[in-house]
C-alpha cells in the first residue's frame with residue numbers, strides 16, 4: 187500500500203513530505219499539546235479567542251488527516267485542570283467552543299467512522315458541556331475507526347491520583363488489606379484504560395514542556411516539538427512530524443528497535459518495559 191492510497195497531497199510541499207513516509211511505520215497513537223493559539227492571535231492584533239477559533243480549524247484538519255492515515259488513536263489536550271486559572275471570559279469561550287466543536291463535527295466524525303472519547307475530571311465540568319459530551323460519545327460509540335480522545339479538564343497527576351484512589355476503594359470494598367499495586371493495575375485504572383500508549387507526542391509553539399499531559403502514558407513516546415503555533419499546524423507540519431518520527435530509533439530500553447524474534451510487538455514492548463530500570 188502507498189501512502190497516497192490513504193490521502194492525496196493538496197500541493198507540492200505535501201507531496202514531497204508524503205513521499206518520505208513509510209505507511210507501514212506510522213505511529214498508532216499520536217498525542218498533541220495544542221499550544222500557541224493566544225500568540226497566534228496576539229501577532230495579528232486579534233483577541234485571544236480569535237486564536238482559539240483558528241485553532242479549532244487546525245484541529246478539524248488534523249483529526250481528519252490522522253483518521254485517513256488509519257491511526258488507531260489521536261489524543262488532543264483541549265483543556266487542562268490548570269486552565270481554570272485563565273480569565274473567566276476566556277474559560278467560558280473555550281467551553282462554548284468545545285460544545286460547538288462537538289456538535290459541528292459530529293457529522294464529519296460519523297462520515298469518517300471516528301469514535302469520540304473524553305478523558306479528564308468530567309464531573310467538574312458544567313452540566314451543559316457534560317450533556318453534549320455524553321451525546322457525542324453515545325452517537326459515535328459504534329464507530330470502528332480512529333478513536334479521538336479529547337482531554338478536557340485533564341491533569342496527568344490528577345489522573346494517577348484518581349487511579350490509585352479507585353484501586354484503594356475497590357480493595358477496601360472487597361476487604362482486601364494486604365495488596366500490592368503493579369504497573370498493569372495502575373494502567374488499568376487510568377482514564378485511558380484499554381487504549382494503547384502514545385508513540386508520538388507533538389507539542390506546538392516551541393515550548394519544551396509536557397505540562398502534566400499523559401505523564402504515565404508517554405513513558406516511551408517520541409517527543410516532537412515544532413515552532414509552529416497551533417492554528418498554523420497544517421497537514422504539511424503533521425507530515426514533517428511523522429517523517430521525523432520515522433527517523434528515530436525506538437529502543438524501549440533495549441538495544442534494537444525491532445521486537446524480539448517470535449514475539450508480537452506488543453508483548454515485546456511490555457517485556458522491555460518491565461525489565462527496564
Ligand code: FPP
Pocket residue numbers: 220221222223224225226238239241242245262263264265269280283284287288336416
Ligand atoms: C493553547 O493555546 C490552547 C488551548 C488552551 C485550548 C485548545 C483549544 C483549541 C485548539 C480549540 C479547539 C479544540 C477542540 C478539541 C475543540 P494558548 O491559549 O495556551 O496559547 P498561548 O500559549 O499562545 O497563550
